Amino acid sequence: LKKKQPPGPIGLPIIGHFHLLGKNPHQDLHRLAQKHGPIMYLRFGFVPTVVFSSPAGAELVLKTHDLVFAGRASNQAAKHISYDGRNIVFAQYGSYWRDMRKLATLNLLSTSKVSQFQPVRKAELRLAVDSLRRAAAGRETVDVSEMIMGTIGDMVCLMVFGRKFAGGELGGSGGGFKYVIDETFQVAAKPNLGDFFPYMGTIDLQGLTRRMKELSTTFDGFLEKIIDDHVLQNKQQKKENQDFVDTMMAIMDSGEAGFEFDRRHVKAVLLDMLLGGTDTSSATIDWALAELIRHPQIMKKLQQELEQVVGLDQYVEESHLEKLDYLNFVVKETFRLHPVVPLFIHEALEDCTVEEFHIAKGTRIMVNVWSMSKDPNVWQDPEKFFPERFIGSNLDLHGHDFELLPFGSGRRSCPGLQLGLTTVRLVLAQLVHCFDWELPNGMSPSELDMSEHFGLVTGKDKHIMAIPVCRLHK
Numbered sequence: 001l002k003k004k005q006p007p008g009p010i011g012l013p014i015i016g017h018f019h020l021l022g023k024n025p026h027q028d029l030h031r032l033a034q035k036h037g038p039i040m041y042l043r044f045g046f047v048p049t050v051v052f053s054s055p056a057g058a059e060l061v062l063k064t065h066d067l068v069f070a071g072r073a074s075n076q077a078a079k080h081i082s083y084d085g086r087n088i089v090f091a092q093y094g095s096y097w098r099d100m101r102k103l104a105t106l107n108l109l110s111t112s113k114v115s116q117f118q119p120v121r122k123a124e125l126r127l128a129v130d131s132l133r134r135a136a137a138g139r140e141t142v143d144v145s146e147m148i149m150g151t152i153g154d155m156v157c158l159m160v161f162g163r164k165f166a167g168g169e170l171g172g173s174g175g176g177f178k179y180v181i182d183e184t185f186q187v188a189a190k191p192n193l194g195d196f197f198p199y200m201g202t203i204d205l206q207g208l209t210r211r212m213k214e215l216s217t218t219f220d221g222f223l224e225k226i227i228d229d230h231v232l233q234n235k236q237q238k239k240e241n242q243d244f245v246d247t248m249m250a251i252m253d254s255g256e257a258g259f260e261f262d263r264r265h266v267k268a269v270l271l272d273m274l275l276g277g278t279d280t281s282s283a284t285i286d287w288a289l290a291e292l293i294r295h296p297q298i299m300k301k302l303q304q305e306l307e308q309v310v311g312l313d314q315y316v317e318e319s320h321l322e323k324l325d326y327l328n329f330v331v332k333e334t335f336r337l338h339p340v341v342p343l344f345i346h347e348a349l350e351d352c353t354v355e356e357f358h359i360a361k362g363t364r365i366m367v368n369v370w371s372m373s374k375d376p377n378v379w380q381d382p383e384k385f386f387p388e389r390f391i392g393s394n395l396d397l398h399g400h401d402f403e404l405l406p407f408g409s410g411r412r413s414c415p416g417l418q419l420g421l422t423t424v425r426l427v428l429a430q431l432v433h434c435f436d437w438e439l440p441n442g443m444s445p446s447e448l449d450m451s452e453h454f455g456l457v458t459g460k461d462k463h464i465m466a467i468p469v470c471r472l473h474k
């Protein structure tokens with residue numbers, strides 16, 4: 001009996017379907033799925049791939065067959081920039097991944113740890129608001145996207161390392177810390193031919209592997225220095241407020257991890273927290289703010305809710321967030337329409353039959369959540385930004401509802417959900433509570449560019465440039 005493959009477009013010899021993907025592969029895969037169906041077979045070089053593009057398909061991958069599909073493909077990026085797959089994001093499914101994930105979930109991303117850093121988020125956000133107030137006084141146009149990224153970056157650095165870094169600080173030749181992180185993200189997001197054509201790995205035609213190795217050396221030196229600084233400081237005086245480095249080093253020293261856990265593992269977890277925690281949240285806030293600027297009535301409605309719950313003589317506090325229903329609808333609608341991780345990429349750990357199709361061990365499994373957000377069978381007026389669609393609905397963001405999966409679902413879902421959601425809600429609420437946002441040079445809201453830039457995190461291609469106008473009484 002011939003094993004049945006899911007349908008898909010006709011491929012070319014050797015390259016397979018590479019030629020069908022452009023700069024925004026999630027969009028191309030969506031278009032292809034419309035023609036070939038919600039379970040679609042493609043081949044990229046030597047890598048067979050099955051793409052699932054519907055809520056039912058997502059459920060098959062992330063729930064029905066979740067164990068078989070909980071793998072991650074080993075690739076050049078995992079090897080070179082993430083301590084040989086020792087971090088959580090790139091680790092292969094198995095006991096090591098389970099131990100590391102549990103350790104991070106319990107010690108770094110727990111409810112109590114998230115609330116421990118509440119004062120840090122508050123203080124950093126105040127700094128941002130103060131600088132925006134100065135810009136407002138001078139009617140200056142602000143690069144709002146840059147400001148959001150910087151603020152979230154500082155929040156994450158304070159939480160992970162206990163300190164912030166100026167633009168040019170650390171990080172070897174030239175650029176400094178922020179440059180090294182950006183560059184690492186960019187290189188890791190580019191398709192590396194070595195991952196798809198095994199014999200190309202050693203040739204490294206694109207020079208990506210060489211760049212990754214250089215970056216990881218710089219990055220490693222940087223993390224080593226930070227850990228050394230912490231060790232020295234802790235010898236002198238025990239800190240009250242432990243950052244992530246302190247917490248991880250304490251676990252390493254105590255031997256409590258229960259599995260091999262040395263400096264390499266500490267560094268890999270720190271990398272996860274930087275990788276997972278920064279761009280995801282800031283890109284989401286950026287999308288939300290852009291949608292609000294494009295929809296003045298929705299912006300007004302949200303501001304009215306904030307006026308009622310918080311009041312114009314106060315800043316938004318985290319304790320207000322639970323009472324802000326409309327804010328939560330706006331955030332859900334943003335996650336629906338602009339999932340910043342549009343494609344989940346897993347690997348089949350075993351041969352498996354899904355519906356009537358055979359999927360071989362080692363097949364790359366993709367779930368295209370972006371495609372679901374554009375599907376009129378799933379959402380009414382899917383392209384429309386309409387937070388009211390969530391009124392009276394009990395769809396949540398925790399991966400129970402397969403039509404709305406910004407944080408994934410099942411074993412590989414996001415362990416940073418609580419932190420991410422808190423950050424997104426707080427920063428967005430503060431930005432629209434404290435300010436109205438005017439576009440420069442008489443630009444109309446509908447002219448705001450909403451194109452996407454695909455990467456490890458898919459954000460807006462163009463930064464939001466706007467003039468803040470103060471709303472608060474103080």
Ligand code: HEM
Pocket residue numbers: 088089090101109272273274276277278280281284340341344345405406407408409411412413414415416417419420421424
């Ligand atoms: C708006 C914020 C965020 C969004 C939308 C988001 C989304 C996601 C998604 C979709 C996945 C992968 C699901 C899959 O492959 O099936 C993921 C994985 C992950 N995220 Fe997040 N994330 C966010 C914030 C964070 C934060 C704040 C952290 C930590 C500081 C974090 C750490 C991770 C880690 C470590 C993984 C890998 C999990 C694994 O492979 O087992 N994320 N995230």
